[in-house]
Every structure is written in C-alpha cells, then in structure tokens.
Amino acid sequence: MAQLRIAMAQVNPTVGDLDGNSRTVVDCARRAHQAGAHLAVFPELMVTGYPVEDLALRNSFVSASVKAVAALAERLAEEGLGELPVGVGYLSRRAGVGERYGQPAGTPQNAFALLYRGRVEITSAKHHLPNYGVFDEFRHFVPGETLPVVRLHGVDVAFAVCEDLWQGGGPVAAARRARAGLLVTLNASPYEREKDDVRMELCQRRARETGAAVGYVNMSGGQDELIFDGDSLIVDAEGELIARAPKFEEDLFVTDLALPAAEDAGGHPPRSEEPEDAVDGVRVVRHLHSSAPIAPYAPEPAVLTPRADPSSDVGEVYRALVVGVRDYVRKNGFGSVALALSGGIDSALATTVAVDAVGGDRVHVLLLPSEHSSEHSVSDAEDLAARQGVAARTVAIAPIVEAFEQSMPLEGVAAENLQARVRGTLLMGLSNQEGHLVLATGNKSELATGYSTLYGDSVGGFAPIKDCWKSLVWQLARWRNAEAERTGAVPPIPENSISKPPSAELRPGQVDTDSLPEYDLLDGMLDTYIGTDKGMRELTLDGYDPELVHRVIRMVDKAEYKRRQYPPGPKISSRNFGRDRRLPITNRWTPRN
Numbered sequence: 336m337a338q339l340r341i342a343m344a345q346v347n348p349t350v351g352d353l354d355g356n357s358r359t360v361v362d363c364a365r366r367a368h369q370a371g372a373h374l375a376v377f378p379e380l381m382v383t384g385y386p387v388e389d390l391a392l393r394n395s396f397v398s399a400s401v402k403a404v405a406a407l408a409e410r411l412a413e414e415g416l417g418e419l420p421v422g423v424g425y426l427s428r429r430a431g432v433g434e435r436y437g438q439p440a441g442t443p444q445n446a447f448a449l450l451y452r453g454r455v456e457i458t459s460a461k462h463h464l465p466n467y468g469v470f471d472e473f474r475h476f477v478p479g480e481t482l483p484v485v486r487l488h489g490v491d492v493a494f495a496v497c498e499d500l501w502q503g504g505g506p507v508a509a510a511r512r513a514r515a516g517l518l519v520t521l522n523a524s525p526y527e528r529e530k531d532d533v534r535m536e537l538c539q540r541r542a543r544e545t546g547a548a549v550g551y552v553n554m555s556g557g558q559d560e561l562i563f564d565g566d567s568l569i570v571d572a573e574g575e576l577i578a579r580a581p582k583f584e585e586d587l588f589v590t591d592l593a594l595p596a597a598e599d600a601g602g603h604p605p606r607s608e609e610p611e612d613a614v615d616g617v618r619v620v621r622h623l624h625s626s627a628p629i630a631p632y633a634p635e636p637a638v639l640t641p642r643a644d645p646s647s648d649v650g651e652v653y654r655a656l657v658v659g660v661r662d663y664v665r666k667n668g669f670g671s672v673a674l675a676l677s678g679g680i681d682s683a684l685a686t687t688v689a690v691d692a693v694g695g696d697r698v699h700v701l702l703l704p705s706e707h708s709s710e711h712s713v714s715d716a717e718d719l720a721a722r723q724g725v726a727a728r729t730v731a732i733a734p735i736v737e738a739f740e741q742s743m744p745l746e747g748v749a750a751e752n753l754q755a756r757v758r759g760t761l762l763m764g765l766s767n768q769e770g771h772l773v774l775a776t777g778n779k780s781e782l783a784t785g786y787s788t789l790y791g792d793s794v795g796g797f798a799p800i801k802d803c804w805k806s807l808v809w810q811l812a813r814w815r816n817a818e819a820e821r822t823g824a825v826p827p828i829p830e831n832s833i834s835k836p837p838s839a840e841l842r843p844g845q846v847d848t849d850s851l852p853e854y855d856l857l858d859g860m861l862d863t864y865i866g867t868d869k870g871m872r873e874l875t876l877d878g879y880d881p882e883l884v885h886r887v888i889r890m891v892d893k894a895e896y897k898r899r900q901y902p903p904g905p906k907i908s909s910r911n912f913g914r915d916r917r918l919p920i921t922n923r924w925t926p927r928n
C-alpha cells in the first residue's frame with residue numbers, strides 16, 4: 336500500500352474572472368502545500384467558472400483561458416509551489432479540427448490540466464458531454480479521447496471530468512482497465528433536491544466498478560440560476576465513505592488515503608506519455624511523476640471523519656436559496672436589494688432569505704398599501720421589518736392609481752393589475768435611484784399558472800423563490816422560524832403571515848382560491864405535469880378531476896410567455912422554469928394523452 340495525501344478545493348469561482356479564479360487556485364495550493372498534500376485538485380472549469388455557455392464559442396475567451404492556465408502554472412512555481420501537482424479544469428481547444436460556427440480551427444473542449452514545476456504538464460478533456468436538463472455541452476464542446484493516468488508516489492491516479500462519472504464506459508471503463516488506484520473527478524454539479532444521495536451512490540458504484548477509490552471534488556456557490564452545493568467526497572474502492580465536505584460552503588478538504596501501490600495493483604510500469612489501446616473511445620495515457628511509494632505519514636491523519644450534514648431536505652433548500660441570492664448579488668456588483676413587502680407569505684419568505692443572504696442592513700422594503708389592502712397587510716409587514724431590522728418605507732399607492740385612472744380609466748382585471756404595475760414602477764424607481772437589486776417574490780405555483788401581473792409584481796432582477804411551489808414556501812417559512820427557535824433567536828416571520836389565506840388584495844375580498852384550486856391539490860398536479868410531462872389522460876388516471884386537469888394544463892401552457900419574461904432565480908428542483916424546461920411560446924399542441 337502507498338499513502339497519498341490529497342487536497343480537494345471545493346471553491347466558488349466566478350464565470351469570466353480568470354484572474355480572480357487563478358488567485359483562488361494559488362491561495363488554496365499554498366494551503367494544500369502547507370498541509371503536506373501530494374496533490375491538489377479543483378473543480379471542473381475552475382479557471383473560467385462554470386457554465387461558460389456561449390463564451391465557449393468565442394475564440395478570444397478560449398485563448399484567454401489557455402493563456403491563463405499556462406500563467407497559473409508559472410505563478411505556482413514562482414510562489415514555491417511547483418513541486419505540488421495541481422489539477423484544474425479549464426477551457427481549451429482541440430487543435431486541428433476544422434472551422435465551426437465561423438471560428439478558426441480548434442474546437443472548444445472542457446479540459447483538465449495537471450500543473451507541475453511551472454508547466455502545464457498533462458492535458459485531457461471531458462469525454463462524456465451532458466446535453467440534457469440545464470446542460471448544453473454538445474453545443475459548446477467536442478469530446479476528449481484520453482484518460483490521463485499519473486503515477487504519483489507509487490499510486491496510479493486517473494483524472495476525469497464530471498459527466499465522465501455519470502455515464503458508463505469511456506473514462507470509467509478505461510480507469511478500470513488501467514488499474515488505477517484512485518479516480519479523481521473534477522465537477523460542477525448543480526444542486527437539486529435529493530441529488531446528494533444520487534451522487535453519493537454514483538461514486539460508490541463507480542468505485543466498485545473501477546476497483547479504485549473515487550475522489551469527487553465539486554464547486555460551491557451560485558452562478559445565475561445554478562447553485563453548486565459542494566458536498567465533495569471520497570470513497571474507497573469498496574465504496575465506503577472516507578470523507579465528505581460540508582454543503583454550500585467553500586472548503587479545502589485534505590485527506591490521507593491508503594491506496595494500492597501501482598505494481599501491487601498490477602499496473603505495468605509506465606513510460607512517460609505511453610498510450611494504451613482505446614477502451615470505449617478513450618485511450619489511457621500514462622505519465623510518470625514518482626514511482627517510489629513514500630513512507631507513510633506519522634501520527635495525525637490530516638483528518639476527516641465523514642461529517643453527517645444535519646440539514647433536513649427543507650433546510651437544504653433554504654440554504655440553497657440563500658447561496659443563490661448571496662452570489663447573484665455579490666457577483667453582479669450590487670450592495671443591496673429592494674422588494675415590496677405585503678404582509679403575505681411570499682414576500683415575507685423572500686425578504687427573510689435576502690436578509691440571511693446579504694444582511695438586514697442591506698435589504699430595503701417598500702410597504703405599498705392600496706385601497707384594497709387589509710389592515711394586517713401593513714401590520715404584518717411592519718412586524719417582519721422590525722423583527723429582521725430591515726429599512727422599511729411606506730408609500731400609499733391609492734393617489735397614484737387614481738391619478739393614472741383619471742388619465743386613462745381602466746376596469747376589471749386591467750384596473751386590478753394597475754395596482755401591481757404602480758408597485759413595480761415604484762420599486763424600479765427606487766432601484767434606479769439608490770442602486771438596489773429588485774427581487775421579484777413570485778413562487779413556482781404562480782409562475783406555472785400565470786398568476787402574476789406582467790410588468791407588475793413580476794418586475795425585478797432576481798427571483799429567490801421562483802422554483803418553490805407555494806406549499807414548499809410555507810414549509811420553508813416554518814422551517815426558518817423553527818431554526819430560530821432552536822437557537823433561541825426571534826422567529827423572523829410573523830405567524831400571521833404564515834397562517835392567513837393567500838390573497839393578491841387587488842380587489843375587495845379577493846383570495847387566491849377565487850382563481851386557483853387549493854394549493855395542496857394544485858401543487859401536486861403541477862409537480863406531476865411539469866416534472867414528468869404527463870398529459871391530460873395520464874393525470875386523470877392519477878385520480879385528478881378531468882375538468883380541473885384541463886383547466887390547469889391550459890393555464891400552464893398559456894403562461895409560457897410570462898415565464899419567459901420572468902427574472903432568473905435559484906434552481907432547486909430537478910425541473911425548473913428556465914434552462915430545464917424549454918418550450919415554444921407560440922404553441923397549439925394540447926397534451927391530451
């Protein structure tokens with residue numbers, strides 16, 4: 336057996352910030368070196384951030400990434416870190432491939448580089464490209480065809496990139512054939528509810544299949560609608576969990592691994608850059624760093640007993656929303672946010688998430704009562720603002736609505752929507768004047784059914800709870816209050832905001848159930864329709880009333896145009912309204928089956 340100390344950097348790069356991301360690599364590599372690591376690894380596309388989307392198709396961006404990774408190798412050596420092999424993801428190009436989309440030769444690849452002694456020593460690229468859900472990698476990359484296997488202190492270490500682990504064959508099969516002792520994967524795997532269990536099981540299965548320990552390093556942090564939850568982990572060749580990093584945080588995660596020395600494992604002695612036959616379109620390329628196993632470390636293992644994460648599923652969703660808001664605000668250069676607070680549950684939860692994300696002193700709320708607003712809409716909103724220490728301003732909108740209607744009389748829904756639009760205009764005015772990012776407060780049930788006013792309550796730059804069904808909104812509010820009680824703090828959300836019936840308050844006595852079914856029933860049906868694409872007949876077979884099914888499906892399909900104009904917001908489900916679900920707006924198809 337040989338001993339290998341591996342440092343996995345679960346960090347939060349920013350897309351396009353090549354200098355900042357490179358600095359993060361140097362800082363973590365320094366700490367890894369100080370911790371005595373033999374190898375430091377970073378997430379997929381660390382140098383550029385992930386996903387780069389169509390930046391991958393800009394030749395200048397690919398060139399900048401290739402230059403940045405070479406400069407990073409030099410910088411590591413200048414800082415005295417050249418002897419530490421550092422594995423990073425970056426954007427590269429495969430030379431010699433013909434012109435594509437009018438670009439010069441050389442198509443983009445989602446690449447891996449091992450940096451050592453001031454040089455980009457080894458490169459390879461992701462073989463399996465995900466092209467489903469939020470991923471579009473056929474559009475952006477061509478697949479890699481090699482699996483680097485590096486003998487490091489006597490252990491054969493193979494390197495693959497994210498989706499390479501999710502699909503069988505290819506790199507996984509090649510790692511098995513190469514008898515690697517450790518398979519390291521660099522990942523940018525976005526959060527979805529319960530995906531942590533899927534990933535863990537995947538790593539365990541692949542470890543058993545390859546007969547190698549698996550080191551899985553994931554990104555943390557938010558990028559537009561995606562949230563990377565970290566949760567990096569290491570399992571041994573039998574699939575036993577050795578160590579696991581915390582979720583939703585940055586972490587440099589150092590672990591001592593006892594691994595089979597290459598010769599014991601049956602791997603033949605490598606000559607540098609020696610290719611082996613292709614397995615499933617992937618050639619193993621062996622590299623020699625150091626053959627001799629090093630003496631085992633003495634006493635203290637660099638640590639890490641598996642850390643159980645205490646969060647519940649709902650608690651995890653809450654943390655994901657906070658990270659999504661925090662990083663959207665920070666990475667887009669905002670100092671503060673603003674939102675309209677109605678005393679209802681949606682704006683109460685959105686405000687609470689915002690306060691947890693950026694701090695109460697950077698959250699500004701507007702109370703905007705109209706002639707139809709209830710007493711409690713103001714008192715509950717004031718109560719929440721006081722509990723959370725946010726700056727609250729009240730502007731009665733009735734005179735503005737009246738002035739509007741004097742110039743152009745409106746009736747019915749048009750008049751109702753005017754109130755929402757006046758609120759939207761005031762919020763955007765405040766944003767322009769004071770520079771806050773406006774948060775839209777709509778939930779997924781409203782987005783699904785089109786139950787919001789275009790250019791009214793849907794205005795804003797980011798929408799914290801847009802992927803949460805209304806029933807989940809209540810669960811999140813209760814979870815957050817219970818968390819506060821557990822730690823002896825004041826529950827941030829007034830009980831009345833949680834318990835009162837939801838209402839848009841756009842006309843006297845209006846409640847959501849005038850237009851929509853009860854949320855428990857509605858959300859179940861929506862989750863099945865949106866999440867599984869079942870049609871009318873199948874939903875009816877599931878036990879839903881045929882007339883209701885027909886009505887709800889029509890509402891959902893008709894509202895595509897509203898969703899397309901809604902701000903982005905954190906994805907927490909396996910199918911969000913955004914990159915996961917792309918449907919035509921102009922569409923006469925009725926899903927009868």
Ligand SMILES: Nc1ncnc2c1ncn2[C@@H]1O[C@H](COP(=O)(O)OP(=O)(O)OC[C@H]2O[C@@H]([n+]3cccc(C(=O)O)c3)[C@H](O)[C@@H]2O)[C@@H](O)[C@H]1O
Pocket residue numbers: 748751752755781785786787788789790791792838839840841850896920
């Ligand atoms: N296919 C299409 N492509 C592009 N635009 C399209 C379109 N179909 C209609 N439109 C446009 O959309 C307009 C209709 O949309 P919109 O103006 O939003 O109005 P609309 O959807 O008719 O009404 C908004 C509904 O949301 C409810 N609401 C509003 C605000 C808050 C809440 C709450 O829960 O608190 C609920 C309100 O009670 C009402 O039932 C049309 O006048 C037309 O201009």
Ligand SMILES: Nc1ncnc2c1ncn2[C@@H]1O[C@H](COP(=O)(O)OP(=O)(O)OP(=O)(O)O)[C@@H](O)[C@H]1O
Pocket residue numbers: 674675676677678679680681682683701702703704705708712758776777792836837838839840
């Ligand atoms: N009186 C008000 N003052 C300020 N903002 C308001 C007011 N009424 C509505 N809004 C804004 O419009 C949004 C849409 O209203 P909606 O009724 O969907 O949400 P809610 O009031 O927060 O929750 P609920 O739907 O449970 O009543 C609110 O979240 C809030 O941002």
Ligand SMILES: NC(=O)CC[C@H](N)C(=O)O
Pocket residue numbers: 379465470496497498499501522523524525
């Ligand atoms: N970046 C990737 O290749 C991610 C794809 C993978 N299936 C995941 O969700 O983790």
